[in-house]
Amino acid sequence: MTVLDPPNIAAIALAPGFVIMAFAYAFGNESNSYLNPALTLGVVLAGEGKIAAAIPVFIAQFAGGICGGLTLSAIYGAGAPHRLGMTTVTGSLTSLNGALVLEAIGTFFLMTIVLNTALRGTAGKFAPFAIGMTVAFCIMSFGAVTGASINPARTLGPAIGVGRFTDAVPYMIAQFVGAAIAAIFYRFVFPRSIGDEEDIPDEGAPAF
Numbered sequence: 116m117t118v119l120d121p122p123n124i125a126a127i128a129l130a131p132g133f134v135i136m137a138f139a140y141a142f143g144n145e146s147n148s149y150l151n152p153a154l155t156l157g158v159v160l161a162g163e164g165k166i167a168a169a170i171p172v173f174i175a176q177f178a179g180g181i182c183g184g185l186t187l188s189a190i191y192g193a194g195a196p197h198r199l200g201m202t203t204v205t206g207s208l209t210s211l212n213g214a215l216v217l218e219a220i221g222t223f224f225l226m227t228i229v230l231n232t233a234l235r236g237t238a239g240k241f242a243p244f245a246i247g248m249t250v251a252f253c254i255m256s257f258g259a260v261t262g263a264s265i266n267p268a269r270t271l272g273p274a275i276g277v278g279r280f281t282d283a284v285p286y287m288i289a290q291f292v293g294a295a296i297a298a299i300f301y302r303f304v305f306p307r308s309i310g311d312e313e314d315i316p317d318e319g320a321p322a323f
Contacts, residue, residue: 127200128254128263136247139233149229151266152176157226157294161301163234180268184276199273202262203282211282214261215289221253221265222293230301265290 135150149155155172158164187199204214225246232238232245254263264270267287274283 124255124258127258128251131254132247132249132251134247135250136243139243139246150176150179150268151225152268153222153266153290153294154226154229156291157230157298158234160295160298161230161234163230176268177271180266180270180272181275182272184272184274186276187273188276199276200262201273201277201279201281202264202270202286205260208260211285214282215285217257217261218263218265218286219289219293219296221257221263222290223297225249225253225265226294226297227301230297261286265293267291 152173155169159166159169204211228245228249232242238245257263267290270283270286274280
């Protein structure tokens, strides 16, 4: 989350991008550091994780988003700048449907990068960099239009923090849909061959 002024789009984009990158490098071998329930769902649908193990991860991710929103709300109070970065549609730039398409596309790209760089191992040690910069790219591309949450926990946290749920549920649905479509492509359109599995070394811990 960020409370910077919207014109500071580069800082707004790079801050979460670098944070996600740092956490992935620090804790990727233990938990994969997705920090995103849509990505967790996508990993399961892609056949790279188990639903039973994903459930506590879902809970932890949403709990983290909610705690973040409530913490910032406690710090800034009723005057929280820009409603804690709450993701809402900029009506002068697009419609709600247009915003949902952008959120779904952004989450699709993020899920695709995670699956192919981190789980398939095509980027090796650069996977966290690719993931973090994908988040930054999405925010730079359409952050001014939708907030570029591309993360249901990131969407829900500020909404609870400020007590406003405008667009929150549609956003979360679009984000889960985007991740699910990417997972289906990964699993059925571009399946990993047996040769690929033998040639690519295990770079970290299993998905779950």
